[in-house]
Amino acid sequence: MNVICDGKEAVKKKQSPAGLIIAEEKFRLLISSRTVELLSLSLYIKRQHQNKNCFTRPLLGDILSEGTKIEELLDGYGVRNNQRWYPFRELVATIKLFANVSYILLHLKHSVPTYNLMSIENDFLKATDEAFSCTCKILVSVVGSLLKQAEKLKIYLPEHIPGEKSFIEELPPGHLPIDRKSRKVSSAEETVVYLATAFLNLAAASSFLHIPHKERIENYRDYIPDPISEEKLRNLEYKFHNLQSLYDTHISDSNVESLDENLPVLRGHVSVIFHLLETATRSYPLLRTSCADIRK
DSSP, rough: OOHHHHHEEEEHHHHHHHGOOOOOOHHHHHHHHHHHHHHHHHHHHHHTTTTOOOOHHHHHHHHHHHHHHHOOOOOOOOTTGGGGTTHHHHHHHHHHHHHHHHHHHHHHHHHHSSSOOOOSSHHHHHHHHHHHHHHHHHHHHHHHHHHHHHHHHTOOOOOOOOGGGOOOOOOOOOOOOSSOOOBBOOHHHHHHHHHHHHHHHHHHGGGGGGGGGGGGGGGGGGGGTSOOOOHHHOOOHHHHHHHHHHHHHHHBBBHHHHTTTHHHHHHHHHHHHHHHHHHHHHHHHHHHHHHHHHHH
């Protein structure tokens, strides 16, 4: 009786979805049907990347969305452990990463005028443009590799390529009138003091980021993972995001904010630092892997 039961259990295990092996052709057809949008966007970048207005938020947002969906699909089929399909998965993940980082940098570029930043020694907008140009160049390179890998895997490449108008971002100047009543906050002194103190403490805790500032760029890898570790970056990102959220919950759009012009300045600096840390934490795993490969 036990032998019969054990036999039935073995059959069940073999027939369970987790234990089934999908046929290569069936999987290829599935991926071909699901990657049409991502590959179409990739072909668009290959054709239009020399156009200075190629990389817009609509385009980067679409790439990020499609890359996320495809990466999840691939992981669901165990591509991480498959030698043939793993390179394709890594290229999709890299495209998603740099689309995300580029989007954040573009967001900063558009939002800086509203952040009320204090003057700094270096040109922040120029540095942001340079970083954005760099991430877009990487995106172009990875897109080319993805298309080659797709051909190698015999994934269908779409014939239709979106037109430039699909991603145009012409933004008229100006803003809507400020006609909402501000929230009345009875007492926000403690929150303001906490935010200011926490900001100063986090600025001190971020001092390790300045260590490689004067080094040549080819030596940056010497500071990974010590003193610049992924854990430290993520911890800082979380804490600055927390400050931003506290400000928005207790201070933003309140009568207190309108009475002190320095408060929006604090919020602007917190937001910029948070977004820059976002780009760092998202890029770090790939950078760490690259540094490890160089050291081999």
